[in-house]
Amino acid sequence: EVQLQQSGPEVGRPGSSVKISCKASGYTFTDYVMNWVKQSPGQGLEWIGWIDPEYGSTDYAEKFKKKATLTADTSSSTAYIQLSSLTSEDTATYFCARLSGRGSYYFDYWGQGVMVTVSS
Amino acid sequence: DIQMTQSPASLSASLGETVTIQCRASEDIYSGLAWYQQKPGKSPQLLIYGASSLQDGVPSRFSGSGSGTQYSLKISSMQTEDEGVYFCQQGLKYPFTFGSGTKLEIK
Numbered sequence: 001e002v003q004l005q006q007s008g009p010e011v012g013r014p015g016s017s018v019k020i021s022c023k024a025s026g027y028t029f030t031d032y033v034m035n036w037v038k039q040s041p042g043q044g045l046e047w048i049g050w051i052d053p054e055y056g057s058t059d060y061a062e063k064f065k066k067k068a069t070l071t072a073d074t075s076s077s078t079a080y081i082q083l084s085s086l087t088s089e090d091t092a093t094y095f096c097a098r099l100s101g102r103g104s105y106y107f108d109y110w111g112q113g114v115m116v117t118v119s120s
Numbered sequence: 121d122i123q124m125t126q127s128p129a130s131l132s133a134s135l136g137e138t139v140t141i142q143c144r145a146s147e148d149i150y151s152g153l154a155w156y157q158q159k160p161g162k163s164p165q166l167l168i169y170g171a172s173s174l175q176d177g178v179p180s181r182f183s184g185s186g187s188g189t190q191y192s193l194k195i196s197s198m199q200t201e202d203e204g205v206y207f208c209q210q211g212l213k214y215p216f217t218f219g220s221g222t223k224l225e226i227k
Contacts, residue, residue: 035216059214104149106154106169107164108166108169112162
């Protein structure tokens with residue numbers, strides 16, 4: 001059974017950084033690209049970017065290029081997102097999601113989400 | 121970026137009623153469309169991919185159709201467990217983009 005288990009809720013002060021993990025199980029971690037998606041309170045979904053765990057290559061949506069850093073540890077089948085220079089705009093739930101498809105892509109498995117609260 | 125416009129923003133339906141949700145892309149996405157259901161406090165769950173392919177385990181009352189820039193999700197007989205928010209997503213070009221969501225409630 002494919003599972004994506006994310007770390008617990010985070011509280012960060014303005015200007016600080018937080019790092020969230022997403023541990024994959026039930027499939028070969030390096031066979032699929034991992035994505036991250038942001039959902040602000042009561043809002044829709046925004047794609048942040050992806051990482052190819054096999055090669056470490058990444059791509060980001062323009063608005064997240066200076067905000068998010070994606071990494072992956074193949075030895076533990078875990079993907080990470082680090083959010084830097086936190087502001088109130090970063091208060092949101094962050095999901096990891098496995099990417100599937102060929103030619104057109106979709107997210108077939110999602111983590112449970114991590115709530116990040118930015119507060120002084 | 122490809123803009124996804126979803127309608128309606130909310131609707132309520134009676135048990136057994138047929139429900140249709142629309143999604144329009146700002147350019148042709150060649151059936152590169154997925155639909156998700158999200159319940160409160162949960163992560164989105166994939167329902168449909170490739171505009172019309174049903175994800176394993178999803179009830180057959182859900183169906184997707186469309187082409188070009190216009191797509192729709194149909195629930196053929198509304199059930200209580202179908203309450204939630206539905207999102208469309210284009211998977212043709214980066215950055216992947218989502219519709220703003222449709223909140224579906226039981227009448």
